[in-house]
Amino acid sequence: MITLSLIGIGTGNPEHLTLQAIRALNAADLVLIPRKGESKADLAELRRAICAEIITNPATRMVEFDLPMRDPATPDYRRRVDDWHDAIAEAWRAAIAEGLPGDDGRVALLVWGDPSLYDSTLRIAARLGLPTEVIPGITSIQALAAAHAIPLNEIGAPFTVTTGRRLREGGWPEGVDTILVMLDGDCAFQGLAPEGLSIWWGAYVGMAEEITEAGPLAEAGARILARRAEARARHGWIMDIYLIRRAEA
Incomplete structure (x- = not known):
């Protein structure tokens, strides 16, 4: 068999x-x-x-x-x-x-x-x-958290794992202050109002090519877009993931 x-x-x-x-x-x-x-x-x-x-x-x-x-x-x-x-x-x-x-x-x-x-x-x-x-x-979720040395959730709080397409089409999921976004080829975080949001992003996490960015979304978003485009052009492909958390969480 x-x-x-x-x-x-x-x-x-x-x-x-x-x-x-x-x-x-x-x-x-x-x-x-x-x-x-x-x-x-x-x-x-x-x-x-x-x-x-x-x-x-x-x-x-x-x-x-x-x-x-x-x-x-x-x-x-x-x-x-x-x-x-x-x-x-x-x-x-x-x-x-x-x-x-x-x-x-x-x-x-x-x-x-x-x-x-x-x-x-x-x-x-x-x-x-x-x-x-x-x-x-x-998983890339574990590798992202390790790369930034952060917990995935706040104390006693849930988080949502979703895709770039769902975030782009449906907006921020209800009932959570933390979201993990995978399979996002178009950087759907650009459609969010950045006020009060922080982002932890990583590409090729856990690999020799690993690159990371973090900070308030209003400031880090542009850096992520630039580094992502450069890395994709250099390697011909990219695997990335990010966590976004509301400040009031």
Whole structure:
């Protein structure tokens, strides 16, 4: 029987891997390495580097495959995502067939952060119908808090984790004074009235390329926009996250 291990790898720093993740990688017969095009070649290279440093089992094989792109012509967002996930699942199926010619073996896929948080790997894996185990990893939320040495919540207070799209379309969530924003390609904080807000931002958190900014949103916002644009132009991609808190919290 073919089994699938989804292994959270944190932000790409090999030191973020747990002992459980290291054991799972070394137990794998096949590791899948997705490629996202030339502009994001660093992401595949980071996965290769992690495997080279962590895997000591000479029998473990690696298969690389090109990750399908979302079709921007599909107007319905949910349909666009579902079609994309279907295509990715088929790419996985083909890569597994290439790496495991038989019908037995352990397949591993390295997942940025943790597979449980704003990641679709589990939904894609369900399309294959394979027995699946999840190895948790350090999230970008944890790495951001560590980079700034801040707690995520005020005493006894809740916080909301949301996306840039939801913040842009729905505004500040009700009932909370602290929000964590992920998957924000357009810097949705620009649509907030900055008075009384402070921001803690980080890109490539936990990696050698890590950059951070913090301060009142009215002052730090412009610095974040400039540093973000420069970093994206230099690397060809960016992963960033930020926490915003109301001063009265």
